[in-house]
Amino acid sequence: MKILLVYPKYPDTFWSFKYALKFVSKKAVFPPLGLLTVAALLPEHWEKRLSDMNVETLKDKDLMWADYVMISAMSIQRESVKKVIERCKKLGVKTVAGGPLFTAAPEDFEEVDHLVLNEAEVTLPLFLDDLKHGPAKHIYTSQEWASINKTPVPLWDLVDMKKYVSMNIQYSRGCPFNCEFCNITVLYGRTPRTKTREQILGELASLHERGWRGGVFFVDDNFIGNKKKLKREIMPALIEWMEQKKHPFTLSTEASVDLADDEELMRFMVQAGFDQIFIGIESPNEESLVESHKLQNKNRDLIACVKIIQQFGLEVQGGFILGFDNDPASIFERLIKFIQESGIATAMVGLLNAPRGTKLYQRLVQEGRLLRDSTGDNTDLSINFIPKMNYEALISGYKRVLKTIYSPQHYYARVRGFLKEYRPLQKRSFRFRSGYIGAFFKSIVFLGILGKERFHFWRLFFWSLFRHPRLFPLAITLTISGFHFRKIFEDYLLVLEKKSFA
16 A cells, blocks of 8 residues: 655744744754654555655655545645645545544545544544455544554654754643633543653654754643653653763743743753743733633733743743733733743734634634634634624734734844843753754844844844853844744735735
């Protein structure tokens, strides 16, 4: 059997890092971990190829080579997915599809030959058994949660690692919290399921053996969902392994803000090599947090929490949302003030959207306020329901927030504030990685000479070089990220202007 695993293209968003990738000469940030895991679940003797459309062009000859084209995608990839399926139909190639997009809305993809939904560890064997012994069904689904302590190591041999900024692995699925707007608990449940210590070390070893040196992102939606196991089993083993291998990787992940309450866990994470944490902060408005059931963020000094985490040596990247029913007219200025004071350089601000299957989606349907399905991109100036705030005021305020926080003046001030308080682990030295030198010189040309931020760039350049030389590489990295955020926002505005004149 010949299997082509296809990962559809992402549109250009804040998350794509399109403009930043050009500095480091990479094609994409991460490889498609889900498809690589599915590949490892397929019979070993089958022929397998991967086509990640974010790093290479999908050609008709690739599709025609395959007996089956297997597609996995998230909702933001819907447009590209439709085109891939259409091409397969025209060429007479059978399709198999799974992943969050198809699991959330299988009725939208009747043209797919076989829908293998929910978690592949459960439903893929059912499909493979039918394929072997008789006619395979159109749809395979299950209410059972997979035991991921049996999930195999991703099939990394299908990937050209040189095309990516970072590799990625998964430790857990599920989140103990139940935020109204989030579909993670719908897809993976509220009880975190975890891999074993041996699995995690085995997956890291598989990357190490293939020569990878650089970033490794733990894709867990809440890495600290089971703190007890992390501190008792995983972290001590991870620290020991990283020390034995002389710290070949820098680690990052996503976590909830209650990480700030656990000093022991933060120390463990820094010792293991974690240096970045994405946290869903969402809003400085307490009533909006209550409305969205973001209870873990309630009754906290969120800025103090961020600073605690950053002072332990973990750079906080923050997610924020505008458009809650309880957002007051002052929310835009409050959010700008919060972001600037927190020192969160990578601040991802999006409009509230209701993914299918979430409690928010169900509530909006009952209230008659749902307009359409979410695009999956909460930063593209779109919203899929009727907000309580005046729509024009919301969009205008959102634009003002983005224009302000990504402006060179505000962004560079925030980076400088962050670097003043950031306390990385002292004993670990910085290592140059492939592409760093090229990125450095490109930053000088495009930001320091040609860019509108050149005054702010050189000020930060010399300040960090002479006052905080250990943080100089991070400072340059953040200037590149800021350039990307500003360019993407400007692109969105251009699209809107073209639509308004059409």
